[in-house]
Amino acid sequence: MSSTKHAAKPATGPASGPDTESAAATESAATGEGRPDGGTARARRPATRRTRKSAAAEVPAPRPEQGREPGDAEDAWEEPDEAELQSETLDLDDQSSVMGDSVHTYLKSIGRRTLLTAAEEVELAKRIEAGLYAEHKLENEILTGEERTDLEWVAADGRRAKDHMLEANLRLVVSVAKKYTDRGMALLDVVQEGNLGLIRAVEKFDYSKGYKFSTYAMWWIRQAIQRGFADSARTIRLPVHVLEMLSKLSRVERDMHQRLGREPTPEELAVELDKTPDQIEELLRTSRQPISLNATIGEDGETTIGDLIEDVDAPEASEVVDRQLLGAELRGVLGNLTPREAKIMALRFGLVDGKPHTLDEIGKHLGLTRERIRQLEKESLSKLRHPSNTRPLLDWAS
Template sequence: MAKKNENIAEETVKKTTKKAKTEGEAVEKTEEEIAAEIAAKFDEKCKGLLQIAKKKKNVLDYQEIMNYFLDTDFEADKMEKVFEFLENNNVDVKMADDDTDDDEIILDDEDDIDIEKIDLSVPDGVGLEDPVRMYLKEIGKVPLLSAEEEIEYAKRMEQGDEEAKKRLAEANLRLVVSIAKRYVGRGMLFLDLIQEGNLGLIKAVEKFDYRKGYKFSTYATWWIRQAITRAIADQARTIRIPVHMVETINKLVRVSRQLLQELGREPSPEEIAEAMDIPVERVREIQKISQEPVSLETPIGEEEDSHLGDFIQDDNVPVPAEAAASTLLKEQLVEVLGTLTEREQKVLRLRFGMDDGRARTLEEVGREFNVTRERIRQIEAKALRKLRHPSRSRKLKDYLD
């Protein structure tokens, strides 16, 4: 955390140095001292925000965070660092809906990104296909806008100028790429992330009000980030999970990772439930929902010439060897029973449920033949003695195991 804060501090040293020089001040502070003070201040603000979150069961909304940092003079792109700090401390940040009004969103320089310094290179793990290369090359040719030009285009948009709207959006496409890079590897292709971010950019263009006094990039960052995170929650999984459940799953994963570091082993559902202050049954339910489906076509082996489905047994389909043995046993049994009298055959079939799988009692079989249960027992015993004769039993012995 300290290293991140020092990096943040360096971005604002120039402005803060002037503030450190007051009339009558005997000793002028060095840039290192000022940077350390800024880092300490940022660290203190983050810890204070964490205390607020704990009082609200580790849940904050975006506006609360923005309000909390309004009394600071922090600059540059620090909002992602704040979100990362909250995420590492298991704090859920709830975003506003798409129809949120501008007055409900309070922004400051936390969202400020220097578009001129944005790196348009492809992130690690993303294949450099022709569409990606062509897109990055094209948006790199679009000239950027100054703050005055942004205001001018915004005024023209109010008058219904569609070309101004298009120009403002195109000039900030590289901002979308910069934000989309942070979400690579979360279940969506890089180009899909850019596409969703562009939708957020369009939303920002439509709702931008230059009278609020903040840069367009500062305002657009919020909408782009929201569009991408919602798309990941809505589209990244094969089986769709509601957004609110995705947030719950993410929280459980963060708590599990934290417990893993503390305990040195995988935490049990009971330990996770205690840390999250929810019932154990709820933890098991969330874990079950969060399971990712696996394709039966997944390649298996070094040469990947087999698929996972080839090694999964279907319990509803009999094993060929067992099916063949069962067929042969039935044939042999029919042949052996054929050596008995008709009454003996029927008694054994009813007693052992050979025809329908339901074994009858002596009394039930007796009613079938209109005789006593004792008489049925005698017929059964006689028939079994006949089957034990070597001439008959040797045909069935091979199936005993």
């Protein structure tokens, strides 16, 4: 789970700590505690603040994501309830028999981890920051053997701190994932997507801002889950902003149903969401899940949905019979020509595969020049225009 590059701090909020802060973090992380040789790390050189990354790596400000409504409850930053997190595993453990053994095993595993205090979060964050800085120097600077050994130990300690921070906050992901279990993905799949957001939050958390890690991580966890739904939950992938609009539409529809005692009309939903009725109807159509034509219906389980759908392009039975009879008449007329002439006429007018062929194509097929094919076509048409050949086809022409 280690990061090989320095994660930039948020672009908004209070300014980052002084340069000596990273040095102190590096010094703290490099103490003898946990060192393989049991000794004390060599003295560290003052660590300068590492170069910031581009704006693309900046942490989003603590406000709703662009394209979301500021009043959206799901998008607002909120403080997780400590008591709820403490009992999270116990609540879900009661349902584990329904969810399955894999869920039960996972919840039991994360329930053994103790939640972190604010001071422990800061300590781990400092060690993670020092580890990231050490990895940055190992990748980008020429070092002596002694310096490399020291930095490798600091980087390893940062990875251990990162793992500790992740494991202590896994039940926070479960707390968020529970709210998304009715949207077409299994709980463990939702948790897996949320864990990716938790990893991102650990890498980008800035303890100097003063807010708790769980408050900061909630945004990243939600974002990762929502993007996971956009990529995986539907047969036809929908953009993230469309899924967010569908989620808001669903909430408004539920609220209006409770308030009105009936299903709201598209016009009423349009007024509530500041959209046009056509836009609401399009969203409602988009929200429908596709159904397989092979899905069975009825008690016998033998009839499929595809069996009941009309094929509008299929010809009528009478048309099929007429086409077969006409084909027989044409083959009889072509029988009055030589085999080569009959083949040329059949290819030229699409009687072989339903596709008319050019003179060049027929010439290549028969090994003749384009001009020779044209001459043979002209002779064949002259023969076919004889009354003895046209008489059987007059009824079809009329």
